[in-house]
Amino acid sequence: KAGVTQTPRYLIKTxxxxxxxxCSPISGHRSVSWYQQTPxxxxxxxxxxxxxxQRNKGNFPGRFSGRQFSNSRSEMNVSTLELGDSALYLCAxxxxxxxxxxxxxxxxxxxxx
Amino acid sequence: SxxxxxDPQALSIQEGENATMNCSYKTSIxxxxxxxxxxxxxxxxLILIRSNEREKHSGRLRxxxxxxxxxxxLLITASRAADTASYFCAANRxxxxxxxxxxxxxxxx
Numbered sequence: 001k002a003g004v005t006q007t008p009r010y011l012i013k014t015x016x017x018x019x020x021x022x023c024s025p026i027s028g029h030r031s032v033s034w035y036q037q038t039p040x041x042x043x044x045x046x047x048x049x050x051x052x053x054q055r056n057k058g059n060f061p062g063r064f065s066g067r068q069f070s071n072s073r074s075e076m077n078v079s080t081l082e083l084g085d086s087a088l089y090l091c092a093x094x095x096x097x098x099x100x101x102x103x104x105x106x107x108x109x110x111x112x113x
Numbered sequence: 114s115x116x117x118x119x120d121p122q123a124l125s126i127q128e129g130e131n132a133t134m135n136c137s138y139k140t141s142i143x144x145x146x147x148x149x150x151x152x153x154x155x156x157x158x159l160i161l162i163r164s165n166e167r168e169k170h171s172g173r174l175r176x177x178x179x180x181x182x183x184x185x186x187l188l189i190t191a192s193r194a195a196d197t198a199s200y201f202c203a204a205n206r207x208x209x210x211x212x213x214x215x216x217x218x219x220x221x222x
Contacts, residue, residue, distance in 0.1 A: 004155070035212075042214035043156075043201065056209055090155055101146065102210065104155035 002027065004105035006091050012111045018079040021108045025072050025093030031055075032074040033102065034066060037088040046089075049074055050096075081112045119202055119216040127221050132189045134216040136202030137182075145178055145185050146203045150215070156201065159187075192220050 005024040013019050025032050033048040033056075045058040049068035066076040072093075078085055088109055092102040120135045136145070144163045148156040162169045162178045162185065169176045175188040189196055199215040 033210075043212040045209070045211065088153070092156075100144075101158050101161055103158065104148075106155045107153075109153075 004091055004093050004103055006089075006105035006108050008108060009106065010109045010111075012113060013081050014113055015081055015083060017081050018077060019081060019110060020075055020077045021089055021091075021110075023074045023076075023091030023093075023105060025074070025091075026103055029093035029095055029103070030072055031094045031096060031102075032068055032072065033092050033094075034074070034076050035090040035092065036060075037090060037107070038086075043090070046076065078110075083112050086110060086112045119200070119213040121216060122214070123217040123219070125219040125221055126192060128192055128194060130192055132192050132196070132218055132220075134187045134200050134202075134218070136185045136187070136204075136213055138185075138202075138204040139183065140204075140206055141180070142204045142206045144205045145176075146205065146210070147174075147176060147185075147187050148201045148203060148212075150199045150201065152198075159200075189218075192218075194220050194222060196220050 007022045031050045034046040036044045047054055047066050048056040052068045063079045068074045088107045090104055090107045092104045094102045118137050126132050142164055144161055146161045147159045149159055150156045160171045160176050162176050173190045178185045197220045199217050201212050201215045203210045203212045
């Protein structure tokens with residue numbers, strides 16, 4: 001069974017640009033959550049989607065958004081990139097709403113210059 | 114604010130020794146999970162302990178949970194070089210999982 005797949009793995013963007021990251025969950029998993037990981041702040045919850053609906057949201061500005069498609073694949077978008085958005089963005093999936101084991105992808109490394 | 118807080122932040126031990134990491138959390142929980150992350154990679158689930166459980170084992174891992182003290186510990190016995198990684202606790206309450214900042218474990222040869 002394939003794991004959680006995130007694309008792209010690495011990318012470099014310029015301040016002010018926008019970026020879209022993609023996540024394909026494990027087959028059969030309906031919940032997808034996103035996390036931002038930085039050395040200073042650790043692992044911070046961005047949002048969670050279940051059946052195409054955002055169910056939980058972390059404390060991030062509106063520049064961070066996401067969506068989930070009918071096949072459970074998810075995308076997150078960051079607009080008007082800032083240097084501080086440089087981070088590892090991790091996607092995780094689970095069978096149902098978060099509460100049990102979540103399975104992480106390898107992450108997307110975003111560098112903003 | 115972080116739901117889980119790991120202690121210590123960093124730990125270096127000799128190969129073969131046992132490693133103990135602690136996690137404290139702030140509110141009541143449904144379950145607590147431990148994850149491992151190798152440098153720059155995704156997190157790997159290690160073990161889940163429910164709020165009505167006190168101890169759980171998985172191979173060389175032993176997790177305890179003390180809900181009265183709102184704390185958990187992860188013990189790795191007979192450590193190996195491959196155990197070098199960051200370890201995170203994640204407290205789950207009401208369908209929200211909040212991660213701590215992790216303990217960086219380094220196994221010395």
